[in-house]
Amino acid sequence: MRLLIVEDDAPLATGLSRILAAEGHAVDVTSRGEAAVAAASRERFDLVILDIGLPQMDGFEVLRRLRAAQEEKGAPVPVLVLTARDAIDDRVRGLDLGADDYMVKPFAMPELTARVRALLRRSQAHAGPRMVHGPLTLDMVARRAFLKNESLELAAREWAVLEVLLARVEKIVSKEAIIQAVAGWGDELSPNAIEVYVSRLRSKLEPAGVRIRTVRGFGYMLEEYKDS
């Protein structure tokens, strides 16, 4: 994968770039926001790691320009925002501007690499008209599901629940959020109904190693697929 790191602190930038390179990624580094915007418009990156506290053009501005440029091109590049400030406004502002994830410095490198992997997987799953997660494929155009290349029968509601979980793979999704996404046709859905759909999905998906974790009292998470 091709990554762009935008970080003005040289030791951190080189540290990050070497760690991510060791993970097998091609990493470009720049310390300036203007250069980052220019690079992203010239070339295609799979992920941008963006520090908010840049000199001159700050990270928010870079993020805004990246998102504005992509609206024309489509296929948004995932952005992981780094900040040394923990003002909640920064977080909200970053996510509002379209950041995909957010980390406060200093962070443990394994956590960073895990988040990078999850972001890449999520954006890969979305790439094109198909959502892919391990052996599971959802053909968004034909609205057909495949598990290990075999057709998988899903009821409309099951499909809707799975789509929500897949769109946010490895993130926990609250029951309320699932209900909102699924009950789009003006009918009421109880949390119990969601439990029923999830349990049906589990019985269909778990034999193939695709796991949905229950977060007690909160919701569900489609876990990272691990080839066993």
Add this chain to the structure above:
Amino acid sequence: MSERSLRANLLRMLLPPIAAVLALGAVVAYFPSIEPATEAYDQALVDVGVSLGSYIRGSQAGYRFDLPPAVEQVLRRDRFDTVYYRVISPGGQDIAGEAGLPGPPPEKDAREGLVRYDTRVRGDDVRAVSVQAPCGRSTCTVLVAETTVKRSRLAREILVSSLFPELLIAAATLVIVWFGVKRGLRPLARLSEEIKARSPGDLRPIEAAGPEETRPLVAALNGLLNEVAQASRSQQRFLADAAHQLRTPLAGLQAHTELALAQPLPEACRAQIEQVHEATIRTARLANQLLALARAEPGARGAAAECDLKALAGASADEWVHQALARELDLGFELEAAPVRGDPLLLREALANLVHNAIAYSPPGGRITVRTGKRDARSFVEVEDDGPGIPPGERARVLERFYRVPGTPGTGSGLGLAIVHEIAAGHGASLTLGEGAQGRGCRVGITFAHG
């Protein structure tokens, strides 16, 4: 003067002049009305004197005074006062009556024949008149006096009847002042209510409504608020800068120690770099916690806002669940709406500290529950685990900065609960430490004063 209430001061200042006005009013009302009243009594005495004069018989032999017993009785029949009379011949001899009744004082010895005066008879104060009565070809003097019981009573009645309305007016004045001051000070009361109702971090200027008299006070307060707000802003800016300056190099350091450890290293060298790495992580956490503690200080807090503990917990749920999963812990939620007013950043920090403590101290396989909601109309958040818990004897001390329960594993700084404690106190909330369900584990809760 300054410590007492305005009302008491005002009343104390008003009482002497009101009393003086009252006394003056009484005097002014008394004398004009006592004069005509006593005048009537005097006239009655004069009448008695004139009629007594008609009983004097003058002849060559001398003067006689023949008072019929019936008249004498009428004269004595006064209900209140004793009446005295004395009849004196032109030559100055007593003809009849009370010889002890003194004549008019010399300076009042008027020629017209009628004198009124005050004197004493048999030890009593009396009012007397001296009337000239014709007797033969000459003129006799008739003195008539009566004790002053009626007159005193009349004087008292006049005094009381004139004082009563004045006392009423005075009482009304005091009552009006008492309530009027309260009413007049209402803008001040409103002002203090408004200031009291503010949340601690609210440094917006006070609205300059209200009467002209309170405006300088509001202006002065706003000046002060502005200065405090500026100090608070610069403190917050400093903390944000400090956080940035501190965290970025620490993140770099952490990246490089991890990189170094990923390489093949000589054993001695590896041990050393591991030490550096551990120290870096500890320093990073300590820096975070010190910054959190500094931000929780009164001067550095952000503006208070309406927020919901349920939403705050929900927003961090993903991060916490991943941390819990990494340690094989079951992190669950029981979230009900829990509206509070406060600094969302600090509240999030407090919640995160509680959850991180539970994650750090629970053995693998443990169960942690984050709960928010309302109890007795008070919003609360609590985190319960089934880990080792905090011994009752240590519960007060764990709130102290840098204190760790002896024998606690791990490399905590001992600041987590102190931060939570500080943030709770800053929001007027109380922090409680207890056992979890069935007396196992630990339950730490923050209960707010409102809901």
